[in-house]
Amino acid sequence: MFRLRRYRYYVFFAAIVVFLLYRVAQNSEQWEAVSASFPHAAPPPKLKPPPTSKTGADSQVDTSLKGISSKDDDLPQRILDNSGKDSSPGKDSLKAEIPDLKNTQQAEDEDDAADFEPPPKSDIAIKEAGVLAYDHDEAAKATTAPVINVPDKNVGKGAMDAENNPVKTAIHWKKVPEHFPVPESEIIPLPTEKPKKIPTIQFAFGKESAENRELREARQQQVKAEMERGWAGYWKYARGHDELSPVSKKYRDPFCGWAATLVDSLDTLWIMGMEEEFKEALLEVEKIDFTIGKRPEIPVFETTIRYLGGLIAAYDVSGGKSGGYDILLEKALELAEILMGVFDTPNRMPVLYYNWKPSFASQPRRAPTNAGVAELGSLAMEFTRLAQITKENKYYDAVARITDAFYEWQESGTSIPGIFPEQVDASGCNRTAQNELEAAQSAADIEAYDETDSNNSLDAGAAGEDNELDFESDVKAKSQPDRLDKAESSVLKRSRKSSALNLNVVKKKNPKTGKVELIAGERILPECVSQGLTSGGWGAEQYSMGGSQDSTYEYFPKQWLLLGGLEPKYKELHLKVSEAVKKWLLFRPMVPDNRDILFSAKITTSGEPETDAKWQYEVTHLTCFVGGMFAMGGKIFEVPADVEIGKKLTEGCVWAYESTPTGIMPEGAHVLPCPDAKNCHWNQTLYEQTLDPAFESRDEQVEEYRERKAKAKAAVEKARMEKQNAQDLRSSTGKTGRPNKSTPDEKPLEDSPVDHNNARVGKRAPVGLEDDTMESRPVKNKKAPALDDDLEDSDPVPGFKKSTISQVPLQDDEDTDEDDPLRPLSHKEWVANKIESEKLPKGFVNVNWRSYILRPEAIESVWYMYRITGDKKWQDEGWKMFEAIVRHTTTEVGSSAIDNVLSTNPKQSDEMESFWTAETLKYFYLLYSEPNLISLDQWVLNTEAHPFKRPKSSFGV
Known part of the structure; x- marks a missing residue:
């Protein structure tokens, strides 16, 4: 009993600890519920990869991508074994779900710490910006894209550095709240009726002769051989990167490093029957991480037509839902969710170069004022087809609004009615009216600024890793209020450095110092006078x-x-x-x-x-x-x-x-x-x-040249005759009756226009030119007249009497123009020289x-004409084109662009664009295929030659 009393305090505290642990265990589900409510959950524990032997250069990269081996021949069974199976049976099997991605929790670096997270966008701020404010209560019910968490995945070969190592960065794209969401009631839906009967496009091809079939199939196999060689080169030297450099056997990443050639070529592999290569490529597709890229911005047009279009087309041609290659649709949705952020603008026109990093993506912005027509209007097919497959109207809504804007612009009229200027102002703001508003606001800001204490401070906040929001460098010193009347408001000027954003600056009293300070709040857009699409630039x-x-x-x-x-x-x-x-x-x-x-x-x-x-x-x-x-x-x-x-x-x-x-x-x-x-x-x-x-003037210049030359020649002849006469005069008055020989010190006659020593030089000088620089130009060395004094003083031949008349020197051969480099060219000569020098x-x-970069547009139209008219001459024309291209572009591991098509030996420029395998070779192959392969009555191809299935029933399913 005594011993129990001795340890009663320890027992008491142990009981309390046990009780607290029990309470914590009982409430763990509540904590989990709270944790799950946060938008970015912690990643699940990584799967432990199987042990691998690491011996020097053969060591394998550790991968945590759902346990998939990094070896090329170890393909996921769910990809390879599901061909032809419906993996999601049931009444809702036709509706694809957006993948539930998870946030990547990597070590934060200094750039992450600097990320600026703005407060929620208020209705007041939107109204102050002069843009239409949506009903946020209604928008909260909208079927806008859910917050997507970034997956904790291995950075695949689509994001590798120059040394082939994973890119080390903690910055990933993540979904941010929209500033200008579309309420559910205002989303433009896909048409729901049954498709109309459309006239037949393709020619009604008859039975093919054995001879024609043999020729066609032989040509088709040669095209396929080019694809196999180019694909093998890409796979060996550039796998996971955007493009192959086929001469140096290296790679390039001109886009975001998301394996452009691989994604762009998926449907080509399937169409050409390269099914094993197609399945191998799917492993690389799954490794691509669209939430991180090698470029600070995403080129929206190129990304949409090549990547999004490539994934959707590969999904369609491989059988869609019944094909079993669900990874294609999953990746298309992952990319589409990122691209949807470009439409979050006041007028829903897209930002065409999208800075995806959170510190910038979270800021309000407008569409560009100098968009290309093609960049703005070439997103429709890809997002429409994705909407048809997923039954998600938000994808169609995004591009239908662009079409509506073009339609209204065409209706209101352009300078050339029916078509649009190359540069488009898609910002939705009337710049002239906006400038007037900004000028007025600037004056008001300066006046308000003068009223504040000269020692006030402005806390502009930390800039993001992109340095896109570096407002601090624009803040004027508060000790120089006298300069403010000579400059714009610093707040207004910041719009030039922050993608047309302004700080929402408010006055607050500092409770510690009692002074009024200007505090930087959320970013807002400057005021805007609304307008539709209009011509961009000046x-x-x-x-x-x-x-x-x-x-x-x-x-x-x-x-x-x-x-x-x-x-x-x-x-x-x-x-x-x-x-x-x-x-x-x-x-x-x-x-x-x-x-x-x-x-x-x-x-x-x-x-x-x-x-x-x-x-x-x-x-x-x-x-x-x-x-x-x-x-x-x-x-x-x-x-x-x-x-x-x-x-x-x-x-x-x-x-x-x-x-x-x-x-x-x-x-x-x-x-x-x-x-x-x-x-x-x-x-x-x-x-x-x-x-x-x-x-008109060129032949006149030649005639003028000849006249000047004739006059110059006459002047030289006159000077020579005068000199000769002077010599004859001296000879006739001499003591010996013989002409006097001139001594070295003897000077020429003062009235002689050409002295003795310069006579030959003057004869060789360029004719009709006055300045000394022209005399130094080389001319053909012609034989000079015989003016040797020794010959003049010699005795006459016996039996002949010496003449008292000086001998006339032998004349030059008739001068010709062809050898004179200073003679202007005639019109005929100038044209011949231009054609020869430029090889026209x-x-x-x-x-x-003069270059050719493996473009497809010419063979594209040849293919359309063959399928529409059925005329086999188009196959013959296409074959001549194919042979010429292969002859000059072929390299050991692929095909290269060339620098000069006018040269018989053009130089290869070491670039193989992804559209070579995605478009050019595909069109050549289809030109020699059976007409029912990608029939124009069943498929429609986007601008990157990616085939989308035409709907046969309502809603595109």
Whole structure:
């Protein structure tokens, strides 16, 4: 008993500890519930990878990606074994779920500590910014994208450094609250009706002869061989990186390092029957981490058409949901959720170069004021198809608003009605009115600033790792209030350094010092006077079907097909575009064989094209897509004339291929338009005059040169005769009756225009030129006249009497112009010299961009024309193009761009763009395939040649 009393205190405290532990255990579920409510949960414990032997260079990289081995031949069974199986049966199996990603909790570095997290955006701040404030209560109910946590994954080969090591960074993209969300009630839904009956696009091909089939299949196998070689080179030397450098056998990462060639080529692998390579590539696809990249910004247009389009098309061609390759849709959704942030602007027009890091992505922003038409309008097909597959209307809403903006702009009118200028102001703000508001606000800010204490301080907050929000450097010293009346408000000026953001600066009294201070709050947008899309930049506008504009026009009829003809806006947009192109841009070039072909020009105007339009009659490879666009549009909208126009446009690009020494079309050139497109014949004189704009004055300059030369020659002859006469006079008055020999000290006659010692020099000098510098130029050394005094003093031949008349020297041979480097060229000579020095193919006025970078646009239109007309001549034309390209671009491990198509031995530039395997080789392969492979009546291809399945039932399923 005594011993129990001795230890009673220890027993008491032990009981308390046990009780507390019990209470904690009982409440653990509540703690877990609270933890789960946070938007970014801690990552799950990593799976322990199987042990690997590490011996020098063969050591394996430790991977925590769901236990997947890093060995190439160890493919996930859920990818390889699910082909042809429906992995998610049930009534909701048709609806794909957005992957539940988890936040990466890595060691924080100094950059992370500097990340600026703004307070929630208030309605007051939005209204002060002069933009429409959505109903946030309603928006809270909207089906906007849920907060996505970043997965704790191994950084795959899509994000490796130059030494092939994982990129060490703690900065990942993460979902941030939207500043301008779309309420659920305002989301634009996909059309829900059954697709309309659309006219047949493809030709009704008959039975193929054995001979034709043998030829076609032989050509197809050669195309596939090029794909196999290029893919093997990429896989060995550039796997996981964007592009192969096929000459140096290295790699490049011009995009975000997300394996562009691999993702871009997935559907090509499937279409060509390279199924094993396709399955191997899926392992690399799963390693790609879209939440981190090698570039500080995401190029939205290129990322959408290559990556998002590539993933969706690979999912479609491999069987969709029934194909079992769900990783493709999962990755497409992961990327799409990141890209959706670009639409969070006041007018929902996209930011086209998206700084994905949280410190910037969390800030309000506007669309650019100088967007390219193609960048802005070429997102529609990819997000629409994703919406059809997932039944998520938010993806369609994002791009439907862009279409609506283009439709309204076309309705209100542009300088050339029907088409749009190359540069677009998509900000939604009237800059002129906005500048007036900012000037007024600046004056008000300065006045308010003067009222504050001169010792006030401004806490601008820490800048993010991007240095995009470095406001502190703009804060003016408070000890210099006298300078404020000569400068803009520092608050307003910050908009130039923070992507059009302003600090929401408020006055607060410091409780410690009692002084009023200016405190930096959340970032707000400057005031805005709303407007729709309008011309961007300043000065003249440019209109064409070429680069920076092309694919937006291409998407109008294709988007109509993808939506089953249920959205009439796309048909109206296309028909007005085609009419404008026919009226303003199409022209027939004058070519040596009088071929009836067409090209599309570029127009520059200051707003009055009827009077100030200037045409550039260009021939660009990028514009060659327009032949296929016209032909397909003519079929689906039943305009037969447009099919014929498409044929002539495609033949124009074929002619451009045939005209060069390499048999490959240059990237850019100019030609001469026919004066009359209906009656055009080759005119050599007109062509030469176009090559030489100064042809009228050039022959006159030659005549003037010859006159000056004749006068100079006469002056020299006159001086020589005067000298000779003077010598005769001295000889006749001499004592001996013989001419006096001049001594070294004897000076020439003062009235002689040419002295004795300079006579030969003057004869060789350039004729008709006055300054001394011209005399130093080399001329042909002609034989000089015989003026030797020894010959003059010699005795006469016996039997002859010495003449008292001085001997006339022998004359020069008749002078010729050809050897005179100072003679101006005649018009004929100038033209011949231009053609020779620039190696101009006949019919070309100039070739200003001589390279070929493996582009697909010409063969794209050739393929469309074959599938639409059934004419086998297009297969023959395509084969000549293919052979020429392979001849000059082939390397040991792939194909390379070349620098000069006008040279018989062009230099390879060590670049293999991802569209070589994604587009160019795919179009060549389909040109020699069975017509039912990617039939135009079942599929529609995006601008990167990625096939999307056309819907047969409502909602695109």
